[in-house]
Amino acid sequence: xxxxHYNKQISPDSYEMLIEAPLAVKRAIPGQFVIVMTKEDSExxxxxxxxxxxxxxxxWIIYQVIGASTEELSHVKDEIFSVVGPLGNxxxxxxDPESFKGKRICYVAGGVGIAPVYPQVKFLHDNGFDVDVIYxxxxxxxxxxxxxxxxxxxxxxxxxxxxxxxxKGFVTTVLEENINNYDIVVAIGPIIMMKNVxxxxxxxxxxxxxxxxxxMVDGSGMCGACRCEVDGKPKFACIHGPxxxxxxxxxxxxxxxxxxxxxxxxxKWDQMKxxxxxxxx
Amino acid sequence: xxxxxxxxxxxxxxxxxxxxxxxxxxxxxxxxxxxxxRCLHCKVPRCVEGCPVNIMIPExxxxxxxxxxxxxxxxxSRSSSLPAICGRVCPQEKQCEAxxxxxxxxxxxxxxxxxxxxxxxxxxNNFNATKKIEQNGKRIAIVGSxxxxxxxxxxxxxxxxxxxxFEILHKAGGVLTYGIPEFxxxxxxxxxxxxSLKKLGVRINTNVPIGNAITLNDLQKEYDAVFVGSGAGLxxxxxxxxxxxxxxxxxNEILTRINLMGAYKDTSKTPIKNLKKAYVIGGGNVxxxxxxxxxxxxxxxxxxxxxxxxxLPARKMEVEHAKDEGIVFDVLTNPVRILTDENxxxxxxxxxxxxxxxxxxxxxxxxxxDEKSLHKVDCDMVVMALGTSxxxxxLKGSDINLSDRGLIVVEGTKTSLDNVYAGGDxxxxxxxxxxxxxxxxxxxxxxxxxxx
Numbered sequence: 001x002x003x004x005h006y007n008k009q010i011s012p013d014s015y016e017m018l019i020e021a022p023l024a025v026k027r028a029i030p031g032q033f034v035i036v037m038t039k040e041d042s043e044x045x046x047x048x049x050x051x052x053x054x055x056x057x058x059x060w061i062i063y064q065v066i067g068a069s070t071e072e073l074s075h076v077k078d079e080i081f082s083v084v085g086p087l088g089n090x091x092x093x094x095x096d097p098e099s100f101k102g103k104r105i106c107y108v109a110g111g112v113g114i115a116p117v118y119p120q121v122k123f124l125h126d127n128g129f130d131v132d133v134i135y136x137x138x139x140x141x142x143x144x145x146x147x148x149x150x151x152x153x154x155x156x157x158x159x160x161x162x163x164x165x166x167x168k169g170f171v172t173t174v175l176e177e178n179i180n181n182y183d184i185v186v187a188i189g190p191i192i193m194m195k196n197v198x199x200x201x202x203x204x205x206x207x208x209x210x211x212x213x214x215x216m217v218d219g220s221g222m223c224g225a226c227r228c229e230v231d232g233k234p235k236f237a238c239i240h241g242p243x244x245x246x247x248x249x250x251x252x253x254x255x256x257x258x259x260x261x262x263x264x265x266x267x268k269w270d271q272m273k274x275x276x277x278x279x280x281x
Numbered sequence: 282x283x284x285x286x287x288x289x290x291x292x293x294x295x296x297x298x299x300x301x302x303x304x305x306x307x308x309x310x311x312x313x314x315x316x317x318x319r320c321l322h323c324k325v326p327r328c329v330e331g332c333p334v335n336i337m338i339p340e341x342x343x344x345x346x347x348x349x350x351x352x353x354x355x356x357x358s359r360s361s362s363l364p365a366i367c368g369r370v371c372p373q374e375k376q377c378e379a380x381x382x383x384x385x386x387x388x389x390x391x392x393x394x395x396x397x398x399x400x401x402x403x404x405x406n407n408f409n410a411t412k413k414i415e416q417n418g419k420r421i422a423i424v425g426s427x428x429x430x431x432x433x434x435x436x437x438x439x440x441x442x443x444x445x446x447f448e449i450l451h452k453a454g455g456v457l458t459y460g461i462p463e464f465x466x467x468x469x470x471x472x473x474x475x476x477s478l479k480k481l482g483v484r485i486n487t488n489v490p491i492g493n494a495i496t497l498n499d500l501q502k503e504y505d506a507v508f509v510g511s512g513a514g515l516x517x518x519x520x521x522x523x524x525x526x527x528x529x530x531x532x533n534e535i536l537t538r539i540n541l542m543g544a545y546k547d548t549s550k551t552p553i554k555n556l557k558k559a560y561v562i563g564g565g566n567v568x569x570x571x572x573x574x575x576x577x578x579x580x581x582x583x584x585x586x587x588x589x590x591x592x593l594p595a596r597k598m599e600v601e602h603a604k605d606e607g608i609v610f611d612v613l614t615n616p617v618r619i620l621t622d623e624n625x626x627x628x629x630x631x632x633x634x635x636x637x638x639x640x641x642x643x644x645x646x647x648x649x650x651d652e653k654s655l656h657k658v659d660c661d662m663v664v665m666a667l668g669t670s671x672x673x674x675x676l677k678g679s680d681i682n683l684s685d686r687g688l689i690v691v692e693g694t695k696t697s698l699d700n701v702y703a704g705g706d707x708x709x710x711x712x713x714x715x716x717x718x719x720x721x722x723x724x725x726x727x728x729x730x731x732x733x
Contacts, residue, residue, distance in 0.1 A: 082451040084488040223534035256625035264552035
């Protein structure tokens with residue numbers, strides 16, 4: 001069991017959780033992920049590390065409630081059954097900041113994608129980089145951790161689909177207007193956003209890194225559920241990723257593969273809501 | 282003396298395809314006694330030579346005859362740390378039983394079934410085969426809690442070493458837990474065997490990704506010796522068009538969902554696709570496990586293998602059980618393309634018939650495609666059971682020597698790193714549970730010899 005300090009709602013559909021997980025953070029590099037399980041019989045949920053305190057052994061995660069398992073996770077109070085990490089590879093820039101000195105870097109985040117973006121921007125800020133951030137969501141309510149990201153970003157531009165905060169419109173519009181200022185773009189968010197970002201940067205020949213979050217089971221390379229097509233070849237997000245060259249990923253395939261369990265998920269989510277209601281009654 | 286073996290009782294095929302309970306019931310006392318009585322107690326027991334861990338087979342069988350099951354268990358325990366598992370999943374017909382002189386004219390002694398009987402009795406009656414252990418204060422780290430790691434841990438703990446196993450998953454057992462299905466190896470048996478290792482003082486730290494959270498070099502510094510039994514690795518795919526379709530899975534994924542995550546239960550929180558007709562591609566034990574699991578989920582389950590039935594690498598018994606269960610075997614056939622609809626869902630396959638040629642250097646017959654035979658089959662699921670390629674996650678950050686094939690290079694069981702040993706699939710490529718156990722055993726012996 002892993003001690004949970006808090007598990008609080010931070011937007012209409014997102015939660016932030018603080019867990020004691022010293023091993024998972026001790027050697028963590030921004031970009032790596034963990035897998036959590038609420039109970040012994042729960043699903044394994046892969047989540048990118050949002051923040052950590054290596055000395056105190058603390059791990060922060062942010063997750064969106066999108067189905068049965070995240071619904072169950074959102075009801076956790078004092079402890080969870082399992083946390084394993086860090087898994088996968090750290091972000092390319094954060095793994096070797098020296099060789100990126102002088103590069104002009106822009107992070108583009110969509111929705112809860114700000115959670116994995118934050119530790120990278122923070123790490124680079126701490127290492128003397130001035131990093132810009134473009135952060136978009138559907139509306140103001142869904143923009144998360146604004147204080148934290150503003151403290152570490154050089155310039156930050158917000159966009160909302162409905163114009164309720166920042167620039168009305170999409171992150172890609174803002175990115176394209178400023179594309180000549182950047183040598184590298186890191187985009188993390190919904191697949192469709194990462195795809196659109198990659199299309200913009202391809203036109204302008206700007207290196208682009210994206211973080212894939214496909215279906216996953218063990219997270220150790222054993223099952224292949226998380227395979228993505230990179231440059232026409234299957235790669236496992238769990239051990240070859242989760243970050244890949246955004247110009248080489250087949251996003252359309254990734255979108256389709258996300259829907260494999262859509263029907264089962266719907267049924268399980270309803271079952272879970274009923275189960276949780278019963279447990280709490 | 283009768284030359285026919287005592288036949289073990291099985292769940293009937295009609296019944297067992299509706300559940301995941303164990304297929305074989307195992308011997309009762311009378312059956313075990315009758316089978317044990319067939320043993321000739323050869324002066325030079327060839328069966329012992331056939332056993333990778335050299336269990337003193339005639340000796341334990343003699344104790345069964347005398348009705349002293351505890352003594353029989355003690356004999357087995359001297360050589361094997363996991364008898365309830367070996368008794369079930371070892372290919373005895375190729376090992377001990379293949380060497381049995383009774384087998385020349387009639388049936389070999391059912392050594393595996395007798396081993397299982399003794400081990401199960403030990404678990405039921407809580408036999409404790411271990412005498413008090415003198416701790417020697419030396420610390421050993423083991424990477425992976427599969428059959429190699431567990432065996433190595435058991436032998437070292439019995440010899441007085443302080444053993445810690447690191448496991449990346451949330452449950453111990455490796456392939457015994459995530460891979461081999463309940464109907465061949467019940468998970469409570471694995472849990473009990475793991476528990477008896479813990480009783481010997483072995484610590485099992487789950488949720489530790491060696492390579493990422495702790496490196497091999499860290500372990501090397503902190504422990505007197507390290508054993509790496511990290512297992513086989515990444516599932517292989519064929520590289521044919523359409524393989525990225527939504528309902529193309531590795532056998533490992535299907536088995537992990539079912540065994541580790543319990544997806545066969547209605548109450549499971551981890552889903553599994555429940556489709557109509559599946560083809561499992563491959564012919565080994567993993568293919569058999571996957572196709573028989575799918576059958577139990579109500580799927581019209583087919584096995585497709587490119588060579589003929591004679592060449593199937595799976596255990597004969599598993600093939601027979603699969604056939605009894607109504608699995609359709611499409612042999613001498615191979616897929617060349619997976620057909621999909623606009624949603625990337627599987628709707629069928631294009632397959633070709635295969636023609637067998639001469640045996641190659643490895644003794645396996647070559648196969649060539651008969652291109653004229655190209656035809657379509659309908660299905661909505663394809664499962665690849667084609668073996669694995671090495672996974673180096675656990676070795677991240679170390680400069681351990683690897684072969685051209687990416688496997689860990691060993692001399693005996695010693696790797697290129699000081700005080701680091703390795704065995705099992707990480708060294709041999711995908712093989713069997715018993716070979717992994719044998720490697721774990723050899724490593725334990727080498728570690729003991731070298732740390733003296």
